[in-house]
Amino acid sequence: MKIVFFSAKPYDKQFFSKHNSSFHFELVFLETHLGPHIVHAVEPGTTAICVFVNDRLTKEVIDVLAQKGVRIIALRCAGFNNVDIEAAKQAGIQVCRVPAYSPEAVAEHAVAMLLTLNRKTHKAYNRVREQNFSLNGLLGFNLYGKTVGIIGLGKIGLAFARIMKGFGCQVIAHDPFADQPKMEDVRLVPLDQLLGESDIISLHCPLTPENHHFIDARTIGKMKKGITLINTSRGGLINTLDAIEALKSGHIGNLAIDVYEQEEKLFFKDLSAEIIPDDMIQRLMSFPNVLVTGHQAFFTAEALDQIASTTLHSVFELANGRIPGTVMVG
Numbered sequence: 642m643k644i645v646f647f648s649a650k651p652y653d654k655q656f657f658s659k660h661n662s663s664f665h666f667e668l669v670f671l672e673t674h675l676g677p678h679i680v681h682a683v684e685p686g687t688t689a690i691c692v693f694v695n696d697r698l699t700k701e702v703i704d705v706l707a708q709k710g711v712r713i714i715a716l717r718c719a720g721f722n723n724v725d726i727e728a729a730k731q732a733g734i735q736v737c738r739v740p741a742y743s744p745e746a747v748a749e750h751a752v753a754m755l756l757t758l759n760r761k762t763h764k765a766y767n768r769v770r771e772q773n774f775s776l777n778g779l780l781g782f783n784l785y786g787k788t789v790g791i792i793g794l795g796k797i798g799l800a801f802a803r804i805m806k807g808f809g810c811q812v813i814a815h816d817p818f819a820d821q822p823k824m825e826d827v828r829l830v831p832l833d834q835l836l837g838e839s840d841i842i843s844l845h846c847p848l849t850p851e852n853h854h855f856i857d858a859r860t861i862g863k864m865k866k867g868i869t870l871i872n873t874s875r876g877g878l879i880n881t882l883d884a885i886e887a888l889k890s891g892h893i894g895n896l897a898i899d900v901y902e903q904e905e906k907l908f909f910k911d912l913s914a915e916i917i918p919d920d921m922i923q924r925l926m927s928f929p930n931v932l933v934t935g936h937q938a939f940f941t942a943e944a945l946d947q948i949a950s951t952t953l954h955s956v957f958e959l960a961n962g963r964i965p966g967t968v969m970v971g
């Protein structure tokens with residue numbers, strides 16, 4: 642059975658080929674991302690496709706895939722905001738994802754971004770290489786004793802909470818779907834209380850149509866002045882233009898983003914020799930107190946092993962008429 646991979650990178654080939662020794666699928670790796678521009682090129686007879694965060698599986702794309710005979714869409718990621726699930730159901734295509742792969746990988750990256758922005762190690766690294774040992778401009782703050790607000794207390798949110806407790810932080814969380822604190826010492830609070838009490842806010846909830854741009858001028862206005870905001874979840878959670886205004890006014894003191902609402906055209910590509918027409922990301926990157934990484938929070942060897950083995954196992958089960966726990970549309 643053939644699985645066609647979209648948005649495939651060398652590391653995808655490496656980890657999927659390694660784990661395929663137990664499954665013996667025919668793996669076809671395409672660099673292009675999937676969208677309306679390319680879906681017609683999918684060869685009839687392709688049973689399964691494997692996609693990543695920036696492949697766009699709209700109803701139009703899914704209907705063409707169904708006509709081509711595709712029966713399985715395997716997402717090699719946790720988030721699924723880029724797939725029209727209802728359209729897949731209607732088209733009779735099964736959809737699976739990797740609901741959990743090393744939540745610690747993402748949580749640890751969020752902490753890495755927080756520490757970098759706060760203690761300015763990225764600036765110090767460059768400075769001392771130029772024999773500049775001045776400390777001016779490198780002032781940070783203690784994490785110990787600060788209040789950290791986590792929005793979305795799922796697997797990654799909990800992993801982040803555990804680390805921040807280790808730093809001696811007070812951890813509060815907002816999660817409308819959690820009815821009791823999942824971890825001792827983490828208080829579940831209403832959103833407004835979290836926004837008002839936190840020194841650091843980290844987003845760990847999925848992007849849904851309901852919470853698109855929920856971090857905007859209104860919610861930022863409820864945060865403490867000088868707030869440190871971290872987003873390793875999905876770019877669409879933040880209204881970037883409002884965040885830029887808040888950076889200009891100083892209301893946001895530090896912003897760390899591993900995801901960006903228009904990342905589809907940028908991330909996972911080497912654009913170092915290109916002119917980037919997106920003024921919003923260019924403005925963001927011009928702030929000294931903004932740290933952008935290109936959707937790399939998941940990127941550890943442990944996570945890639947888990948992603949490859951879970952994805953191939955799910956496709957194997959579906960191909961053999963069984964419904965694994967990773968299925969979203971069975």
Ligand code: NAI
Binds near residue numbers: 796845873
């Ligand atoms: P999860 O499903 O374990 O946890 C998500 C939590 O968010 C749940 O407890 C849910 O009740 C809560 N939630 C849902 N809507 C909410 C809302 N409006 N406000 C507050 N909480 C809400 O998911 P997990 O594994 O912790 O992943 C979280 C997100 O992280 C994913 O949806 C994905 O977007 C992102 N992610 C980013 C990666 C990266 O490399 N940057 C890698 C993996 C995931």
